[in-house]
Amino acid sequence: MLTPDQAQDRAAVIVTRATAAGADAADAVYAADMSLDISVRLGALEDVGRSESAELGLRVFVGKRSASVSTSDLSDAAIAELVDRAVAMAREAPEDAWAGLAPKERLMRGAPPLLDLDDGGEASPESLRAVAQAAEDAARAVPGVTNSEGGSASASRSIWALATSHGFAAAYAATGYGVSASVLAGSTEGGGEMVRDYAYHSARHRRALDAPETIGTKAGERAVARVNPGRLASGPMPVVYDPRVGSSLLGHLTGAISGAAITRKTSFLLDALGTQVFSDGVTVLDDPHRPHGLRSRPFDGEGLPVSPCAIVEHGMLETWLLDTAAARQLGMEPTGHAARGVGGGPGVSPSNLHMVAGKVPVQTLIEDIANGVYVTELIGMGVNGVTGDYSRGAAGFRIVDGKIAGPVAEFTIAGNLREMYRNLIPANDLEFRYGTNVPTLRVEGMTVASG
Template sequence: MSQHQKNLDLLSDIVKKAQGLGADAADAVMVEGTSLSLSQRLGKPENLERSEGQDLGLRVLIGQRQAIVSSSDLKTDALNELVERAIAMARVVPEDTFCGLADPDQLATEFPDVDGYDPYEPDEQTLISWATKAEDAARSVDGVTNSEGAEAGWGRHDVAIVGSNGLSHAYTSSGCSISASILAGEGTAMERDYDYSTAVYASDLTDPETIGRTAGEKAVARLNPRKVATQKVPIIYSRRVSAGLLGHLSGAINGSSISRGTSFLKDKMGEQIFASNITIVDDPHRKRGLRSKPIDGEGLANKKRNFVEDGVLQSWILDLRTARQLGLESTGHAARGTGSAPSPSTTNFYMEAGELSPEDLMADIKEGFYVTELIGMGVNGVTGDYSRGAAGFWIENGKISYPVSELTIAGNLKDMFLNLTPASDLEFRYGTNAPTVRLEGLTVAGQSA
């Protein structure tokens, strides 16, 4: 019997016990994880860790009352106690008229292969080699003076979920990573930068030498930053930071924010919120995507969906509970942990590429700001007001000219979205991805004039 089947059988037994003790409905999820990580600094390993763990969560419903209990102890006595505790809690918690499992006819009947598991498991020596190559390449860059270290890691997760509604599914995911963080300069004039790569398959990782060299070159490029006066100029967000704008969008169109009325986009469904050439997509079935999964956390079918099409907002991000609150259908975006109820979340969320290269985007900018780092979390999700510290490079006559720091970007996300132009350089490096983008009409606060 496969490990997946053993886990499904265990969860099925727990759900049946919950029903036998009075639950009207129940579901259980189990996550088994194994990880290996290595960190080193200045050529010497600092930490080498391997962890193996498992966690199980049970959700029971009695009428419209819901309780969730989780445990990492899978012994029979502990699981029996977990079921009893969940039942006892569900009898006394307040009613939630919107909670509940999916109806059987809502459950997915097909389970796409997202190619989310690499059977290759790197050993300790492989991780040491990756980190060593990355740090050595970084330290060989002229101008690099110190290192915060390099890291390499690998992990695998086995997920199983069973519900009294007929849901029963299990799958495995994996991932590898390499990173380097490097210092350049001396004394109080030192600058830091980094680079990293994460992928489902080890063979898809950026090679360690490139990671290290890029981290070192970025750190050196930031040396001797200047200050600039407060002014309104065009701003270019590099790919490293542009995905953050999509993070603000996904939070604003998340069903939880919409149902509470706490989103600056709560009344914008069907309206133009971006320029007409912009499409923003969520694709849970992207092959080897970092957040790909065959079904959502409630067992519903998920699919590629345009949340913004031709600049128009098409849908909220919904699970069953938020869909019921809003009188809509779930979009298949429930995410689930072992210790909490399902909630809406994106998977592989991205902005489609534009037609112009990053160089073309800045070619007509007499003076502007190329942003490579954002600092702080000064974003108001209710009003859309945006104010964040930033660093990067000043643009003069269409070219990157010199490093700048200690700036603040201020504006409102509604205006930022409407005045945004994407470049053609989209890459899938993170869970949320966007190309380089250009923004108009923002204030860059620096030195007083």
């Protein structure tokens, strides 16, 4: 695999070739990845996967016309052909009044911030197998676990570089490690059914990864707790989201405030900028500079600097997420949230997104709920981004007289996201474990329908 400096040079070279071939402007992405995945099941090695990839993506502009192409063939002949094809395609493309590179004066200058995303380590298949085995062994050792879907461990290293024809070139490397376990509990005898659950952890640095025994034990305990689920009575009731599923509510938020949704007028928050969207106690922050964060980045997908920002502050929606094209169309400035792969132009994405912890413990959050549900799993994607209508299959646990009670399954929770956001209360148990993090969340007034 190339070093970041070599990747940066490779992206810059293809941009130079594109302008020499007749493009008025161009940008190029170089992305490479090397990963190793090991899985075991019932104590035996099940799968070993190793992959290495390297790709180049080129976007060219001829006036207001543009085209994007990509290749994994990095030979000189293939790249020369790629450049010629891209320029020819751009000349035939329809004009786009908003097309173009990011404003030159807004580009990141100087050295990228140091985010400590690459620990420089390597993992052997033997060491990963030991981690996967330890995770599964711990899960299977939990009393009540009756079968296993396996344990797994992974290690990866990636390089990402961006160069533009108007003066930007930079690259960075990142490592990633993961461990997971998935097991089943219960029995099909006597009309029973098996239930499954899992646990996982990911980290940029191997030393920050949870112990596999911790992950395995958590997976086993979660599965056993779900044995013999009951059914909920239908009706309106408070819904409490476990943090591992509550983060999806922020995913719906970022989709609704993306530049594409706003310019196409396909967002349930279309007129919400600068207004109260959540209750006063809710703040949502985006921090691309978190050291060794899972979604940290030193610059965005167009070469603009990135910085921590409040997306929601004390309930007020403070910003859209805009790449340059959407910003031009809206008469605004890009927000540094452009994100892109090798193919196509930029979209938008937050980085390390989180909802700030509230002031009340989880027990206090639920202690006045006489009849409610604690959701640990969401199923399906019944969310309408235009209207905000929300309907998801779910599983979890009853809340009875302020306490978590027995498991329940096969029910649907429904509402409208605008009302859900206004009726949302965060607990104080925020942990930074994922790319998007939230504390336990309580949402009033949802409708529960038993399956």
